[in-house]
């Protein structure tokens with residue numbers, strides 16, 4: 472488990488003349504489970520992408536220890552996403568031509584690991600997320616829930632310090648969504664993985680320990696919940 476906080480300072484971003492982030496300061500502690508909520512268009516995805524180094528904000532900085540995420544080159548940011556950060560989207564974005572185990576092994580192969588070692592480790596991760604049996608299948612043969620678990624294994628196979636997830640259950644039915652969220656909770660509790668997740672669903676948001684609620688590109692409220700609060704929040 473990493474002991475490094477992720478620190479965002481003064482983040483601003485606009486698409487053309489449409490502002491998406493209007494000045495965000497946020498510190499994410501290692502081991503936290505952060506949910507980013509807010510109305511449609513409030514800037515949730517833009518904030519997540521800036522934190523994960525998918526985009527470079529117009530102004531402000533994102534730092535992870537001594538690494539300047541926002542100041543890094545495209546190449547350095549993509550290496551960061553292969554090693555220290557894992558990214559999971561609504562649709563797993565698996566490579567259709569590759570089997571599940573090859574998909575999961577991909578970040579390791581890109582990092583230079585020999586194929587046999589990479590696929591062995593990928594197989595272990597498929598087991599950890601509960602879909603060892605689909606290792607040899609291609610994405611077209613998987614259910615939505617299975618595909619999302621494979622995508623999760625790929626996001627975590629490099630032993631990522633932080634998992635960034637953008638509406639990871641948005642394409643799943645409620646049972647599969649709950650299974651994926653339970654899995655994320657376990658990874659957070661057992662492995663100490665830091666999770667930063669965007670959602671507009673209260674049931675998903677209830678899994679978080681810290682809620683960052685956005686309004687018009689700004690932090691409207693920042694709340695921390697203990698376990699009892701989480702249950703109360705789920706019931707509200």
Ligand SMILES: Nc1ncnc2c1ncn2[C@@H]1O[C@H](COP(=O)(O)OP(=O)(O)OP(=O)(O)O)[C@@H](O)[C@H]1O
Pocket residue numbers: 486489490491509510511512513514515516517518671
């Ligand atoms: N690629 C883009 N090009 C132009 N405008 C964009 C782009 N992406 C986002 N925006 C605009 O920026 C603002 C913030 O968008 P963002 O996707 O971050 O919000 P969100 O809270 O994640 O929304 P949603 O819940 O609908 O996904 C919105 O006004 C949106 O229309």
